[in-house]
Amino acid sequence: MDTFINVITSISWWMWILIVLAIVAIRDVFQNKHTIQHNFPIVGHIRYWFESIGPEIRQYFVANNREELPFNRIERSWVYASSKNENNYEGFGTDRDIYAHQHIFINNAMMPYQISDNHPNSLDQSFLPCAKVMGAFNKRKKPYRPASVINVSAMSFGSLSATAVESLNKGVKMAHAYHNTGEGGLSPYHSNGGDVVFHFGTGYFGVRAADGGFSMEKMIKLVEDNPFIRAIEVKLSQGAKPGKGGVLPGAKITQEIANIRGVEVGKTVLSPPNHKAFSNVPEMIDFIEKIAEATGLPVGIKAAIGKLEQWEELADLMIKTGKGPDFITVDGGEGGTGAAPPSFADHVSLPWVYGFGDLYKLFKNKGLSERIVFIGSGKLGFPAKAAMAFAMGADVINVAREAMMSIGCIQAQICHTNKCPSGVATQNKWLQKGIDPTLKSVRLAQYFKTFRKEFIEITHAAGYEHPCQFTMDDIDVNVDDHNLSKQLSNTYQYHKTKVPFTSMQDLKNCMHLGGNY
Ligand SMILES: Cc1cc2nc3c(=O)[nH]c(=O)nc-3n(C[C@H](O)[C@H](O)[C@H](O)COP(=O)(O)O)c2cc1C
Secondary structure, three states: OHHHHHHHHHOOHHHHHHHHHHHHHHHHHHOOOOHHHHHOOOHHHHHHHHHHHHHHHHHHHHOOOOOOOOOOHHHHHHHHHHHOOOOOOOOOOOOOOOOOOOOEEEOOOOOOOOOOOOOHHHHOOOOEOOOOOEOOOOOOOOOEEOOEOEEEOOOOEOOEOHHHHHHHHHHHHHHOOEEEOOOOOOOHHHOOOOEEEEEEOOOOOOOEOOOOOEOHHHHHHHHHHOOOEEEEEEEOOOOOOOOOOEEEOHHHOOHHHHHHHOOOOOOOEEEOOOOOOOOOHHHHHHHHHHHHHHHOOOEEEEEEOOOOHHHHHHHHHHHHHOOOOOEEEEEOOOOOOOOOOHHHHHHOOOOHHHHHHHHHHHHHHOOOHHHOEEEEEOOOOOHHHHHHHHHHOOOEEEEOHHHHHHOOOOOOOOHHHOOOOOOOOOOOHHHHOOOOHHHHHHHHHHHHHHHHHHHHHHHHHOOOOOHHHOOOOOEEEOOOOOOOOEEHHHHHOOOOOOOOOOOHHHHHHOOOEOOOO
16 A cells, blocks of 8 residues: 555656546547547547637627627626616717618607606606506406516526526516516515516416316416416417427426426426417417406417417407407517527527517507507617617517626526526526525616616607607618618508507506506
8 A cells, every 4th residue: 555655646747647648548539429539639628628618708808899699798788887876888989880781770859858847757767657558458457557668578487596586576676667477487586576477388387287287266366365466478489489388307396396386396397389278369369358357467468470360360359359468578589598499599480670560560550559568578678779669669678688687697698507607597506696686686676777767868869758659750770871771660661559648747646557656
């Protein structure tokens, strides 16, 4: 034994390095899983290592301010600075090529809209509720006016960590906004006082019957037990993976997740592409009506847009029956997800402007746009983008990844690996402990308030009191030369229906105003 230890200790450090390299080289030559390592022993590893740190190197050192996707550095920095209430201005003028194709311009008025000393926005610079009431047309028992035009989009507990969901819920409470649960059911982390929109998909998590179908009894009980649920959203599809079901692996189903979702511990659960509760448009309308009747709440649908035939059928049936969804959430093909195959995320469904434009025009042409609250999601969490969305007919914006960034997401783009370094999109206990909900909830709230303040300022610059007054003629989209640049109304070939807005004061006085005002 002593001789062995003497030999080991007599080997110098550089000999150790040579021994390790020799072992690696032998392993490389005798394995055939990685061709490059086999053909170029030792140095072959450098390629894999460089490849693995490439995204970080590009993000930190190489990519320019406007280059990265889904969100470039300027966009991310704006969310970070806004959420920390730091200086979110830029100096010296824009670094964007404002002559670039598809760049949008908001036409400012000669003189901005002026507010009086007792105007709601003089008292609160970020007071910006929705101009429409969900469920008003269909006379639901509990209509709801979202008290914020920006809200947290569907993201489940399961795809997000417990501390992230808690931060978002506490944050929306402070910002008077709502929190959409996402598909994973209502968790205790969604129950910290903020308004909640309960969302479910084909897995019916949280309202799931023993056979995997929808349980109305559970839906009724859930709403009765949790009066902060203000609306219900039925998911048909989302932009990142329309028509694609999901698998929740048994290994991820802890006792807590099983209780919240209404499934068995450790047993893999499939979310099929289609709903069991309905299989065509008339049945879907019936389903919506039954839930609205049983719960009293406004009920809407969420979808990514592609073909329009079934939407046309929905619109015709809404005219014929006087029934239908109270709100429609249109998700853009550029929308985010916890996990999706790139072929779906990159190619299936239209980008937001095309999808929303097509859908809104269809409902508008049939005289239905006033009946519906239109919600938009798909990288719209920036005031100028929101102005464009409102000009096109959106009444509310939902944000997912922008909200994640406000609570610390660094766009590592590994939500699907359970290794999210910021603790936002992981179930790893150590990683999620890095999030302090007390601090991060303030960040989310501050981001929403800054967003609304800047959105109001842009609205005033365009001569309006509320962004619902934006029209398709207020925004131009660049097609190379000012003589060629076209108003949205020319590009997308419609005018939105005028939203019946009286004043911000009337919205403030509304008895259906949510957000704990
Ligand atoms: C981590 C994560 C989880 C999501 N989970 C859901 C979900 O459960 N149901 C759903 O309809 N959309 C889900 N989405 C999509 C978002 O709700 C949203 O529609 C989309 O990301 C576009 O908004 P954004 O561009 O602001 O991120 C998820 C997105 C992310 C990033």
